[in-house]
Amino acid sequence: MKTENRTADFYDIIRSRRSVRTYDSSAKMTEGELKEILEEAMLAPSGTNLNPWRFMVFTDPAEKAKLFPIAFGQQQVVDASAIIVVLGDMNAYTVENANRINQRAVDAGYMTDEVKDIINNGVENYYGSANEQTKKEWQMLDGGLLAMQFMLAAKARGYDTIPMLGYSIEQFRNEFNVPENLVNILMIAVGKASGPAYPTVRLGVDEVTTWNGVV
């Protein structure tokens, strides 16, 4: 599962990654390969290292076909090798989840019991007093961190991606009986491009940046 023997140039990846809408429907990705990319994506940071990310991965053509109307007929949900629906677990923002993760850090020798207790208490105070809307926003931020690293890790292996918000969350949740505690963040289609990606422009850094307190 580790990637120590792989190499890929970071600058090539960030400059060649583009959102791709057309995929080779005959290209398959194995479960093992998708797990490796997800494992690399999960090296992303998250608030208080609570790892709120949850994934529903679709590779079966019959299941991807169900996503087609839910994603308003966007062909990539059928043709891409996999669709990753990134969800956030609102129960991740609890002392129980903090303890689950931090106990493993203690067991690995990365953290003392004293630090674990301090972090767990902090989670209880900080997340316990936050409202649901604020927590939803934190989920979106943590999901964005994860999604970016996923798309780069996929590109490092020669796969293209597109991040998607254009689908009916309500229809998705109904179709797949998504539990209440999981919130929808985004979908990512991943696979082998069958056509060129469109180049895009960006605003210039000087247009969007101010220095030392000037607004």
Next chain:
Amino acid sequence: MKTENRTADFYDIIRSRRSVRTYDSSAKMTEGELKEILEEAMLAPSGTNLNPWRFMVFTDPAEKAKLFPIAFGQQQVVDASAIIVVLGDMNAYTVENANRINQRAVDAGYMTDEVKDIINNGVENYYGSANEQTKKEWQMLDGGLLAMQFMLAAKARGYDTIPMLGYSIEQFRNEFNVPENLVNILMIAVGKASGPAYPTVRLGVDEVTTWNGVV
């Protein structure tokens, strides 16, 4: 400003990037270097390529000192070479902004006028009918995509980072007179680490992933 002559191994970067809390306060980063990293970060995708990101960058010790109480006394806001406050422009979700960006794509030969008009109309319909809370969530997602790529681009140059939500948004906005249309997403401290980062654990992919519609 371009980075074609640089190389850095993607897998080394994602496996060595960790949140660092202690920085060498004598280490400086130039404005040019920070702009390059921001330019690389802005290669991230954003919803409908609307580039909602805005940055307030702090490098001046006197200005960073103002952040110290706002960030509840966290030493890294003073010691890190720069603090990047990532904001989102709610006015980015307008047809005016879409047209500003897409006209440049037309001028560059990347897009036809017809496609520009279709996208601009889509922005008017899609974003025009969204409520402020939903737009805020999209800002957090786009900000997360940006922040992840920023942290990796910094690491590629040997800098460490930490993403920060632990500061008073209200105090920050008051101190620096942040306009109403800009929402706070996160802060990123960036600089030269002066001590080791703590290793951390992650949940396993199998603990957080289901396949083909099972929840």
